[in-house]
Amino acid sequence: MTRTKIECTRIIFLFVFGVIFATNTALAGFGITPPYVKNDGLTKSSHYEQKIVLVRGDPVEDLRAKITVNVPGADEWISVDRGLEFMLPKGEQQTPIVVSVDVPKKVKFGEYKGNIRVVISPLGGPQAGTVGVVLGAQIDVVLNIIDKQVATFRVWTVNISDLEEGRKVAWMDFPGKIRFTMQIENSGNVAIAPSRVEFEIRDSQGNVIEKTQNTGSIKKLQPFEVKQVIAELPTWVKAGNYTVGYKIYNKEEVVHSGDLSLSILPRGSLPGYLGYGVLGLSVGDLGVLILIIGAALLTLGVGIRWVILHVRIRQ
Amino acid sequence: MNERKAGKITISVVLVSAIIFVSAMAIRFSPFVPVHLSSVNADTATTSVTVVNTPPNWSVDAQEYVVSSTSTPTNASSTVTWVGTAIDDNSENYYLLLCKTTSTPTANASAAPTCAGGASNQWGVSPSTISSIQATTTYIAKVTDVEANDWYAWICDGNPANPRCNTTYKTGTGNTASPFVVNHRPAFTSFVDDSPKNPGDTVTWTSVSSDADVYGGQDLVTLYVCKASDFNGTACGAGGTYCTSSATSSNPTCNFALENPKQDTNYSAYGYVIDNHNFAALGGSHGSDSSITISNVAPSIASSSIQLLDTDEAGGLTLTSPSAQTSGFKVKLTVTDNNSCQNASAGQEIASALVNVYRSGIGQAGCQTSGNYNANNCYAGAVSTSTWNVSCTQDGGSCSGGSDSTATWTCTFPLWFLADPTDGSSLTDSTWFAENWLPSVRVTDDNTATSTLTEASSGNEVLSFMAYTLNTSQISYGSLEPGQRNDPVSQTTLFSATGNVGLDQTLYGNDMCTTYPSCNPVSTTSTIPKGKQHYATSGLAYASAIALIVDPGAELELNVLKTTSTSTPANANTFWGIEIPSSITLAGDYTGQNTFIGIKGEAQSW
Numbered sequence: 001m002t003r004t005k006i007e008c009t010r011i012i013f014l015f016v017f018g019v020i021f022a023t024n025t026a027l028a029g030f031g032i033t034p035p036y037v038k039n040d041g042l043t044k045s046s047h048y049e050q051k052i053v054l055v056r057g058d059p060v061e062d063l064r065a066k067i068t069v070n071v072p073g074a075d076e077w078i079s080v081d082r083g084l085e086f087m088l089p090k091g092e093q094q095t096p097i098v099v100s101v102d103v104p105k106k107v108k109f110g111e112y113k114g115n116i117r118v119v120i121s122p123l124g125g126p127q128a129g130t131v132g133v134v135l136g137a138q139i140d141v142v143l144n145i146i147d148k149q150v151a152t153f154r155v156w157t158v159n160i161s162d163l164e165e166g167r168k169v170a171w172m173d174f175p176g177k178i179r180f181t182m183q184i185e186n187s188g189n190v191a192i193a194p195s196r197v198e199f200e201i202r203d204s205q206g207n208v209i210e211k212t213q214n215t216g217s218i219k220k221l222q223p224f225e226v227k228q229v230i231a232e233l234p235t236w237v238k239a240g241n242y243t244v245g246y247k248i249y250n251k252e253e254v255v256h257s258g259d260l261s262l263s264i265l266p267r268g269s270l271p272g273y274l275g276y277g278v279l280g281l282s283v284g285d286l287g288v289l290i291l292i293i294g295a296a297l298l299t300l301g302v303g304i305r306w307v308i309l310h311v312r313i314r315q
Numbered sequence: 316m317n318e319r320k321a322g323k324i325t326i327s328v329v330l331v332s333a334i335i336f337v338s339a340m341a342i343r344f345s346p347f348v349p350v351h352l353s354s355v356n357a358d359t360a361t362t363s364v365t366v367v368n369t370p371p372n373w374s375v376d377a378q379e380y381v382v383s384s385t386s387t388p389t390n391a392s393s394t395v396t397w398v399g400t401a402i403d404d405n406s407e408n409y410y411l412l413l414c415k416t417t418s419t420p421t422a423n424a425s426a427a428p429t430c431a432g433g434a435s436n437q438w439g440v441s442p443s444t445i446s447s448i449q450a451t452t453t454y455i456a457k458v459t460d461v462e463a464n465d466w467y468a469w470i471c472d473g474n475p476a477n478p479r480c481n482t483t484y485k486t487g488t489g490n491t492a493s494p495f496v497v498n499h500r501p502a503f504t505s506f507v508d509d510s511p512k513n514p515g516d517t518v519t520w521t522s523v524s525s526d527a528d529v530y531g532g533q534d535l536v537t538l539y540v541c542k543a544s545d546f547n548g549t550a551c552g553a554g555g556t557y558c559t560s561s562a563t564s565s566n567p568t569c570n571f572a573l574e575n576p577k578q579d580t581n582y583s584a585y586g587y588v589i590d591n592h593n594f595a596a597l598g599g600s601h602g603s604d605s606s607i608t609i610s611n612v613a614p615s616i617a618s619s620s621i622q623l624l625d626t627d628e629a630g631g632l633t634l635t636s637p638s639a640q641t642s643g644f645k646v647k648l649t650v651t652d653n654n655s656c657q658n659a660s661a662g663q664e665i666a667s668a669l670v671n672v673y674r675s676g677i678g679q680a681g682c683q684t685s686g687n688y689n690a691n692n693c694y695a696g697a698v699s700t701s702t703w704n705v706s707c708t709q710d711g712g713s714c715s716g717g718s719d720s721t722a723t724w725t726c727t728f729p730l731w732f733l734a735d736p737t738d739g740s741s742l743t744d745s746t747w748f749a750e751n752w753l754p755s756v757r758v759t760d761d762n763t764a765t766s767t768l769t770e771a772s773s774g775n776e777v778l779s780f781m782a783y784t785l786n787t788s789q790i791s792y793g794s795l796e797p798g799q800r801n802d803p804v805s806q807t808t809l810f811s812a813t814g815n816v817g818l819d820q821t822l823y824g825n826d827m828c829t830t831y832p833s834c835n836p837v838s839t840t841s842t843i844p845k846g847k848q849h850y851a852t853s854g855l856a857y858a859s860a861i862a863l864i865v866d867p868g869a870e871l872e873l874n875v876l877k878t879t880s881t882s883t884p885a886n887a888n889t890f891w892g893i894e895i896p897s898s899i900t901l902a903g904d905y906t907g908q909n910t911f912i913g914i915k916g917e918a919q920s921w
Contacts, residue, residue, distance in 0.1 A: 031637050031782020031814050034738060035915045051630075057637045057784055057813065070867065094635050117867075117912055125832055129904030131790040131824075131848070133808070136912040137781060138821065156773070157622040159649070159723075162715060183622075183629070204515040204575055204653070226629055241515075241575050241653060241720035243617075258619030258772050261651040263721040270715060 029057020030120060030135040037078075037099050037116065039224065040144035043189045048101040048224045052139060053094050054118060063088040063120040065095070071114030071141045077102050078116070078141070088120060103145060112143040150188035153221065155248055155256035157183040162263045164273050165239045172285045175234035176264055177275045180214070182248065183228050186221040193220040194255070197231040200245040201262060210237050215279065234280045239266045370422075370472060370479035371409040374447060375400035377468030378487035379495055385531025387490075388498035390594045391458040395438070395495045396451060399485060401470040403446040411450035412469040413438035414484075420469050422478035428471035438466055443473060460497040462530035467493070501526040501536045503596035506586035511608040514653040515575030518607055520558065524588045524596065525565035535562035535591040538569055544602060546587040548595060557584055562591055576655035576720035578664075579611040579762065612653045613764040614665055616756055620649035621771035623672065623754045631738060631776040632730065632752065637784070637813035638884060640729035642704075646670050646754040647725050650766070656714035656722035658761050663714070663722075668707035668758045669696040670726045671768075674735050674777075675750040679770045682755075690731040690881050704729060724758070733815050733878045736779040739918075745779065745816075746877075746918045752777050781915040782814030783875075784884075790909060792893040797900070802857035804849055804892030810875055810911070811886035817916035818875035820889070823868025824848060827907030841901040847894045848909070857892045863909065870914060877921035 037050045054065065067084045069075050081098040088095050099116065119136035126132020159181045166175040178199065186192050197218070201210040214231040221227050241263055248256040281289065377399030383389040401409045410427050412420050415438065418431030430437040444450035450470075468487075471480035486493040505523035512518045526534035539546055543554025550556070560567035567588065584605045588596040595601065625632050626643035634641045650656070650665050658664045673682035674692040682693035685702075694703050705728035714722040739748040753774040759765045786809035792801055812818050827843040828834035834842050849860035852873055861869065876885035 028788050029637050029782065029784035029813055030913065031780060033633050033635060033780040033782075033814070034631070034778040035781035035816070036739075036779070038740075053633060053635050055635050055637060055780075055782055057782075068867075119910060119912070121908075126906055126908045127789065128831070128906050130906060131792070131827065132906070132908040133785060133788050133790065134908055134910040135785060136821075136910055138912050138914045140915070156775075157624070157647075158619060159622075162719060162721065239718065241651065246619075256773075258617070260617045260619050261615075261649055261721045263651075263719050265715060265718055269718065 028133065028135055030137055031055040031057075032118065032137040032139060035137065036140040036142070037101065038140070038142045039101070040142070040146070041150045041187065041189050042101065042103050042143055042145050043147070043149065044103055044105050044107055044145070046101070046103045046189050046223055050099045050101075051096055052099060053096045054088065054120075054137070055094055056088060056092075056120070059088070059091055059093050062090045062123055064123055066119045066121070068117045068119075069114070070117070071112055071143070073108075074101075074112040074114065074141075074143055077104065080116075099139070101143060103143075107145055109145050109147045112141070112145065114141045115139060116141055146189075149190050151190050151192050151250070152186075152188040153192050153194070153250060153255065154185045154187050155182055156185060156226070158246065158248075158256070158258070158260065160244065160260050160262055162265055162270060163235075164267050164270055164275060165264050166234075166236055166275065167267060171288060172281055173236060175236045175276050175280045177280065178212075178233040178235055178262070180231045180233060180246065181228055182231065183226070184221055185226040186223055189223045191220045191222050192250070193218040193229060194231065195249045195251050197233065197249070198247045199233050199235075201235065201237055202243045202245065204241070204243075206243075209242070210235060234276055235264070237264055239264050368407075368472070368474040368477035368479055369404050370481040371401035371403040371407070371446065371470045372481060373399070373470060373483060373485060374402045375449065376487065377411060377413075377485040378491035380451065380491075382490045383495035383497075384490050385496055388462070388496035388528075388592060389456045390498045390592065391456050391460065391500065393456055395454045395456055397439070397453075397466070397468060398449050398451050399468055399470065400447065400449045401481070403472050405472070405474070406446050407472045407474055408443040408445055409450065409470050409472045410443060411441040411452045412471055412480075413440065413452050413454065414467045414469060415465065417467055417484060419482060420471060420480050422471040422480040423473060424475045424478045425473050427473065428469065428478070428480055430469075438464075454495075456495075456497045458499060462497055462499075462528055463494040464497060465494045496530060498534070498590065498592045498594050499526070499528050500594055501534070501588050501590045501596045503586075503588040503599045503601045506600035506603050506605055508584060508605040508607050511610040512573055513610050513612050514573055514577035517570050517572050518557075519568060519570040520584065520586060520605060521566065521568045522586060522588060522600065523566055524600075526590045528590070533564050535564055536567055536588050537562045537591070538567035539587040539589070540569060540571070540605075541585045541587065542583065544583070544585045544604075546585065546595075546602070549589070549593050573607075573609065574718075576653045576718065577609050578657070578659045578717050579609050579654040580659035582607045582609065609654070611760065611762040611764055614650050614652040614758050614760050614766045616648055616650055616758060616766050616769040618769050618772040621754055621756055621769065622647045623752060623771060623775040625775070631778040632734075633778050634730060634732055634734060634780040634815060636732060637782040638732055640731050642729040643727055644672075644730055645725055645727050646672065646756065647723065648756050649721050649723050650758050651721050652760060653720060654760070655717045656709075656719050657717045662761065663709055664760050665709060665722060665724070665758050666761045666763075668724050668726060668756055670705055670707060670728070671695050671755045672728065672730075672752060673755075674737065674747060675753050675774060676747060679753070679755045679768065683768070691733055691879055692735050694728065694730065726756070730777070731881050732780060732782065732813055733881065734777050736777050736815050738776045738778050742919060743917050746921055748918075751775060777815070779816050779915055780814035781816050781818070781913055782812070783818055783913045784811045784813050785809070785911055786811070790891050792891070795893070795895045797895045798897040800857050800894030801892030803854045804851055804857055804860045804890040805854055806891040807888040808891065808911070809886050809888050810873060810913075811884040812875045812878045813884055815877065817877045817885070817918070817921035818887075819870055819873050819914040819916045821868045821870045821912035821914055822850060822863060822889070822909065823866045823912075824863045824909035825865070825907055827905040829901065829903040829905055831906035831908070839896065839898040841899065843893070843896060843899065843905055843907070845907070847896060848907075849892050849894075851890050852887065854890050857894060860890070860892060866910070868910065868912065872920075874916060874920040
C-alpha cells in the first residue's frame, strides 16, 4: 500500500513534468499539391505520371519522408521517383515527386482506388516524455483501366512566331514558313498528334486572302504527355499584318480553333530565319522542277551513252 | 554683066551703112542702157555697164529644226530653231530672217535685215551666213507667247550698195511648218491629302491644278506624289512613289493604300504636276509636302493568344506556399498594334498591360475594379501592387522593328494560397470543378489608346492545394494517476487549412512507454496502449470519443472549412484525452507519437 502510493505520486510528478515540457506550441505545417493521382483513361501497358509537390511550412530541420502506397490491386504498378523513403532537407520548402503508374499487360479492367501517404517525421523521434506529433498527407488515387483506346488531346496554348515573306527564285515561288506552336496534352491512352492544322489568313478588312494547312506531319505525344509541338505551314502572302483563323484537327473533328495575329516581315528582318526549301513549293512549281531535273538527267544519260558508243566505234 | 554686078555691090553698101546708122541711133537714145554714148568721142566708142545686186535664192526651204507642233510643242523658255539655205548669185552672205508677218522685210546694207514692222514682228535672224551654207535662227519661247505662233522665213543679203531680200518667204512643210507651238506650264495651286489616316487605310491626295493650253486639244495634267523630294521631271526618284494620277484636264488626284503596320507619325509626301508634254508646274504647290499623318490606333489582343500559365508554364496552376502567396504565375499574350510594336522614337509602342485573373464563375465583368478584388477568386489589376503584385513587361526580342505589328508580353503575378481550386470532376472534388480560371487583359499604347478588355479563349485550372498547420508538435495530457483520464476529452490540437481546400484528417498512433520507440516487451505495467488515447471533434465524454488505432488509422471528419481569408485560416480542433490504465505501476516519462494525415475534405463540406 505504501509502495503503491509512492509510485502513484511519482507518476503524477512525471506527468506534471510532461506538461511543463509539452507546452511547445510550435506551428508545424505540411501540404501537397495536387493531392491526387487520377486517371480514368488508362489501358493495359499505359504509363502515366503525376508530379506532386510536397510543401513544408517552415523547413527548419531535416525530415524523413516515408511513402506508403495503399491501392489494392495496383500497389505494384505505382512507383515514386525518389523512392519510398527520402530526406526533406532543411531549408527546402518544396520537394517535387513524380508518381508513376505503369499498368501491366495483364490486368483486370476496372477502377482501382486507394491512396498514397506521405509522412514526414523528425530524425530524432519525439521528445522524451511527450506525445509527439508527426504530420502526413494523403494522395488520393483513382485509376480506371478501360478496354478502349482513347485518342484525344487538349490544346493548352498556341502561338505563331513572326516569319519572313517568301521569295521567288526563277519560276519557283518559295513560301514563307509559319511556325505554329501548340502546347498539347495527350489526354488519351494512345500516342497522338493533331492530324492537321488549317489557317485562314485574312486582311485588315476581313477578306480571306489565303487558306493553307500544315506540311509534313506533327510530332506525336505519348499517352498523357504534355508537350509543345510545331506545325509548319506555307504562306505566299506578302509582308504585312494579318489575322489568322486557325483550326486544329483530331481526324475530322476540330479540337481547338481561334484567331491570332500573323506578322509577316520583309525578307531579311529576322536573323537566322529559315524559310521553306523545295518541299514548300507549290505542286505546279515542284512539277516543273522535277521535269527540268528529269530532262537534265535524260540529256546527261543520252550524252554519256553517245560518248560510250563513240569510244567503242573508235576502238 | 560687070555693070550689073557693080550696081549690086553699091546697093549692099548703102543698105549696111543705113543699118549701122539706125542701130547707132537706137542705142544712143535707149532709156534702158545707161551708157553715155554722148561722151563717146566721135572717133572712139567706149562701152560700160553696171550689173545690179540680185537677192539670194532659196535652195532649201526654211523649216523648224526641231518640230514645234501641237504634239511636240516648245516649252516656254525653250528655244525654237529654224534652218534654211540660200544661194546668193553674188556669193554674198545672207541672212535667214524669221518674221511674224508676210510683209516684205527690209534688207540692210552690211547688216541683218529687219522684219516689216520692226523688232516686235521678228522671231529672229540668223548670223550672216555664207551662201549655200545652212543658216540657223533661234527664238526662246516666252511664257507670254501665245500657243500658236505663225512664222515666215525670209532670206536677205546685206549688200552694202544694194541689199536685197528674196521676195519669196517660206513657212516650212509638214510637222516643221509654221506655226511653232508654245507649251505653257500647268498651274498648281493646292496640294493636300485627306489624312489623318489609319494604317492600312487609303490616303487620297487632291490638287488644284490645270493647264490653260488648248491649242490642238486641251492639255492634261498628271499628279505625282513622291515619298521624297526627288522628282526628276517625269518620275519620283529613289525615295519612291506614293501614287500617280491619271492624266486629266484639271485637279488630278491619286491615292495610296497605306502599309499595315505603320508607325503613327507624320510622313512627307511631295506633290508634283506635269502636263501631257512632261512640262512641270513651277512654284505654287509644286514640290510641296502635304505631310501625311498616320493616326494612332488602339492595340488589340487576340483572345486565343492569351495564356494563363503555371510557374513552369506547363499544366495547372500549382500553389506551393501555405498561408502565403505563390509567385511566378504567368499570363502571356500577343499584342497587335497596327502602328507596329515599335514607335517612331524606336521605343515600345505598347506601354503597359493590365491583367485580371479570376475564376470563370466570377466572370470578366465581375473582376475589373479594385472593389472586385477577392483573393479567393478575383485578382483585379486595378488594385495597387501592394495588394496584388502583378507585373507586365514586353518580352525582349519579340518586336523586330517598325514593320512588325506584334509583340509578346508576359505578366507575372502571385496567387494566394486560398485561390479557389477548379480541378476535379465532381462536386466532391471541388465546389468549382466545372469552372476554370481565366485572364482578361487590356493593353495601352504610348498614346494612351487602350485595347478592349479581352478575355482568354481558354483558361487553366487552379489545382487543389491541401496544406495545413498543426498548432503544436506535441500533445499534453497533463498529470494523471493510474486509473485517471481526461474526461471529457479536453486537450486540443488545432488543425488549420493553409491551402485552398477544406480538410479532414486521418489519425493513428503508437503505444506509449518510457523506452519509446521500443515499447517491447509490452507490459501492462509500463505501457500505455494507443487505444487509451481518445479523440473527437468536440469535447465529448472520454468514453464517447474515438479510440486511437494503429496505422493506417481512421479518418476523422473534422470538416475544416476552406479558408477564405488570407489572415484568418479556417480551422478546427481535435479534442484529445487519455486514460492511464490502472495496471500502470511504472512512473516515468511516457513517450508516444501520433500521426496526423491531412486529407482533402469533401468539397461539399468546405
